[in-house]
Amino acid sequence: MTYNQDLLIREKRHPEKQKNPDRPMGKKPAWIRAKAPVGDTYKETKSIVSDMKLTTVCEEAGCPNIGECWEKKHATFMIMGEICTRACSFCNVATGKPDELDKYEPLRVGVAVEKMGLDHVVITAVDRDDLADGGARHWVKTIEAIRFKAPETTVEILPGDFKGDMAAIDEVAEAKPDVFNHNLETVPRLYPTIRPGARFFRSLRLLERVKDIDPNIFTKSGLMVGLGETKEEIGQVMDDLRAAKVDFITIGQYLQPTPKHAPVDRFWTPEEFKSLEKMARAKGFLMVSATPLTRSSYHAGDDFKRLREARLKQLNKLG
Numbered sequence: 001m002t003y004n005q006d007l008l009i010r011e012k013r014h015p016e017k018q019k020n021p022d023r024p025m026g027k028k029p030a031w032i033r034a035k036a037p038v039g040d041t042y043k044e045t046k047s048i049v050s051d052m053k054l055t056t057v058c059e060e061a062g063c064p065n066i067g068e069c070w071e072k073k074h075a076t077f078m079i080m081g082e083i084c085t086r087a088c089s090f091c092n093v094a095t096g097k098p099d100e101l102d103k104y105e106p107l108r109v110g111v112a113v114e115k116m117g118l119d120h121v122v123i124t125a126v127d128r129d130d131l132a133d134g135g136a137r138h139w140v141k142t143i144e145a146i147r148f149k150a151p152e153t154t155v156e157i158l159p160g161d162f163k164g165d166m167a168a169i170d171e172v173a174e175a176k177p178d179v180f181n182h183n184l185e186t187v188p189r190l191y192p193t194i195r196p197g198a199r200f201f202r203s204l205r206l207l208e209r210v211k212d213i214d215p216n217i218f219t220k221s222g223l224m225v226g227l228g229e230t231k232e233e234i235g236q237v238m239d240d241l242r243a244a245k246v247d248f249i250t251i252g253q254y255l256q257p258t259p260k261h262a263p264v265d266r267f268w269t270p271e272e273f274k275s276l277e278k279m280a281r282a283k284g285f286l287m288v289s290a291t292p293l294t295r296s297s298y299h300a301g302d303d304f305k306r307l308r309e310a311r312l313k314q315l316n317k318l319g
């Protein structure tokens with residue numbers, strides 16, 4: 001259990017959700033199976049994260065893949081604190097008034113990446129709508145610290161939408177992460193209930209803008225299914241993402257973190273995920289990951305290598 005989980009009881013983590021009626025969480029189907037966190041490398045990862053006083057989304061979001069990922073030394077760091085200014089109805093990260101930014105955090109992330117000897121690192125953040133630049137400068141410092149401490153490591157970032165502030169988006173894109181990942185999460189019809197603080201087309205515009213700034217940066221976006229969307233709506237979102245030149249789509253099953261969160265409408269079967277994958281490939285994404293346990297940072301290192309190979313292949317074909 002993390003410091004955050006110890007200190008903040010569920011009501012404190014999600015004060016805005018306490019008015020919601022309890023929604024039974026039901027039984028997960030047999031195909032939602034995750035590896036238990038037990039191995040030595042898992043413990044080593046946990047101790048580096050805790051020694052460096054870092055936060056991970058793996059723990060904060062209660063990700064089911066933590067046993068598998070941490071055993072491979074793959075953790076997703078979450079910067080700018082443990083408290084988010086938004087209150088999305090699917091998300092287990094605590095909501096409230098965040099702390100001041102920690103100016104030493106970028107360097108600690110850089111040192112942790114160096115210590116862990118990572119080929120590829122994924123960094124995400126809470127939404128910081130309280131900051132004038134949405135945390136853009138902190139993002140840049142973090143990317144620079146990783147480049148300084150671990151120059152061989154490729155960097156994937158997963159920021160929020162900066163409330164559509166183009167100057168902030170440009171600043172972060174100009175720091176040239178290898179992958180700029182921003183999740184649309186769900187179909188536009190469900191935004192008012194699932195992602196009320198966000199706007200579908202604002203997020204889409206962000207992804208398009210990154211490509212305008214630097215077409216060499218890989219762009220990536222993720223969707224959760226099981227919130228009430230239809231396959232046709234997902235197909236439309238895929239078209240929107242391709243129109244914004246997004247390279248890589250991830251699709252995974254939504255899992256309800258607590259009875260106060262949005263309920264699971266249904267569990268998509270592994271066969272249905274295969275069919276979503278086929279549909280995404282047909283629409284021209286360079287890379288697709290669509291399985292029940294897919295998360296935007298799941299297998300991100302291996303996927304990055306494949307992404308690079310896929311682009312080379314495409315360029316050779318064109319050449």
Ligand code: SF4
Nearest residue numbers: 058063065066069297
């Ligand atoms: S899938 Fe991502 S969030 Fe989940 S444990 Fe792995 S690295 Fe962490």
